[in-house]
């Protein structure tokens with residue numbers, strides 16, 4: 001995928017800590033509306049790679065281009081603004097803010113963009129099966145419901161790039177399957193590029209493509 005083309009393109013990415021290589025030669029393209037899962041053992045660098053894609057971490061060689069924007073060419077402030085507009089992130093530990101109610105949590109990305117839109121927030125809550133829970137506090141929700149709040153929050157500003165780090169790692173298998181279904185269907189509906197990293201082949205089962213991250217590079221790209 002060349003610069004200017006829509007979607008995410010990671011080109012020959014390598015990351016080291018001193019002399020220790022975390023990963024190298026990682027190349028992959030993700031089209032709009034496509035769901036790619038990256039599977040790898042614990043410690044292989046999945047979270048590090050995802051953080052690079054979000055512009056939250058630095059790499060040593062290679063390029064990351066999203067919808068024609070070369071992340072390496074942005075300074076820290078430009079990167080923060082790019083992330084706010086174009087990225088949604090779903091974490092294993094949900095990271096829902098405990099003192100905000102459900103609707104306020106989901107509205108957060110819109111508030112940061114100065115685009116308050118109550119109708120869109122309640123539409124997102126409907127879409128993730130949480131209609132009517134907007135005024136509840138996170139402590140009144142189950143783990144599966146909290147992860148659905150996190151998915152609604154990651155999608156509410158219609159980001160082009162959705163990144164998920166072990167998003168079902170804290171859920172029981174049945175709830176995990178429902179959350180994965182929702183993540184996949186919402187991504188398609190919004191035309192986002194979804195990259196999910198996980199150690200679990202089961203969690204990757206719904207992806208359009210499954211890649212394997214190893215120290216030598218990524219396979220199946």
Ligand SMILES: Nc1ncnc2c1ncn2[C@@H]1O[C@H](COP(=O)(O)OP(=O)(O)O)[C@@H](O)[C@H]1O
Nearest residue numbers: 017020022040041042043044045046047048049
């Ligand atoms: N600040 C750091 N300094 C040195 N090594 C680090 C640092 N952060 C992470 N690592 C190493 O990078 C590797 C990849 O970590 P991580 O991306 O969290 O892996 P994964 O998400 O696949 O479990 C691990 O071996 C980890 O020990």
Ligand SMILES: [Mg+2]
Nearest residue numbers: 046047048165
């Ligand atoms: Mg990790």
